[in-house]
Amino acid sequence: PSGNSIGLEAIIRKALMGKYDD
Amino acid sequence: ELTQEQLSLLNYILDAYNKYRIPLDMAKNLLQEQFSADENFILLTEMATSHVQVLVEFTKRLPGFQSLDHEDQIALLKGSAVEAMFLRSAQIFNRKLPHGHSEMLEDRIRKSGISDEYINPMFNFYKSVGELQMTQEEHALLTAVTILSPDRPFVKDVLSIERLQEPMLEVLHTFCKLHHPHNPQHFARLLGRLTELRTLNHHHTEMLMSWRVN
Numbered sequence A: 001p002s003g004n005s006i007g008l009e010a011i012i013r014k015a016l017m018g019k020y021d022d
Numbered sequence B: 001e002l003t004q005e006q007l008s009l010l011n012y013i014l015d016a017y018n019k020y021r022i023p024l025d026m027a028k029n030l031l032q033e034q035f036s037a038d039e040n041f042i043l044l045t046e047m048a049t050s051h052v053q054v055l056v057e058f059t060k061r062l063p064g065f066q067s068l069d070h071e072d073q074i075a076l077l078k079g080s081a082v083e084a085m086f087l088r089s090a091q092i093f094n095r096k097l098p099h100g101h102s103e104m105l106e107d108r109i110r111k112s113g114i115s116d117e118y119i120n121p122m123f124n125f126y127k128s129v130g131e132l133q134m135t136q137e138e139h140a141l142l143t144a145v146t147i148l149s150p151d152r153p154f155v156k157d158v159l160s161i162e163r164l165q166e167p168m169l170e171v172l173h174t175f176c177k178l179h180h181p182h183n184p185q186h187f188a189r190l191l192g193r194l195t196e197l198r199t200l201n202h203h204h205t206e207m208l209m210s211w212r213v214n
Helices: A003-016 B004-019 B026-034 B039-059 B070-094 B101-110 B117-134 B137-146 B158-179 B186-213
Strands: none
Touching: A003 B004, A003 B039, A003 B070, B004 B039, B004 B117, B004 B137, B004 B158, B039 B070, B039 B137, B070 B101, B070 B117, B070 B137, B070 B158, B070 B186, B101 B117, B117 B186, B137 B158, B158 B186
């Protein structure tokens, strides 16, 4: 996966856990 | 006609969709401030991040989504985030905006450093969505259908996702027949936009690359 899709995945994982801080 | 159960589903999805918005302050910045290309890049990046966050909140409310395997939840969101974003921006772009705002928005996107090669198909998509004159219900359901696409990469439990997507497609089909009785092709045209979205999604990585290089 490209760097972009890793960034996207990190945002999704945090949002699924309800974390928005960083 | 829609059954009582389908009507409840529609209202529930519509309600979740109406709550799915990026913060107003961020949207205001896009129209009110004058930025350099670098600041444009940062603003559009922040908006994309915010979009994904609210998209996840919408998706969590799709009936049955939270009972899916956690990794499948991520695969669905990863596979559809870009498509949902294009669909959402198409809706915003086609809204009646205050005088001059559409032009300013288009100008800002065109000056963001993305090649015309990628920008033009995006605006063509916006226009083709505009021609359909979709209702809020259709946007909500089509977004749900996009997210619950069982054929995304890395999805394991295809059957469970199909079971969640099917009722959405049925409601959308019936809704189209009820609201566009003189246009029997409307439902097919909506699904046709999903094919266009797949192409945009496919080119999105290249588009980001060109943006970074520029």
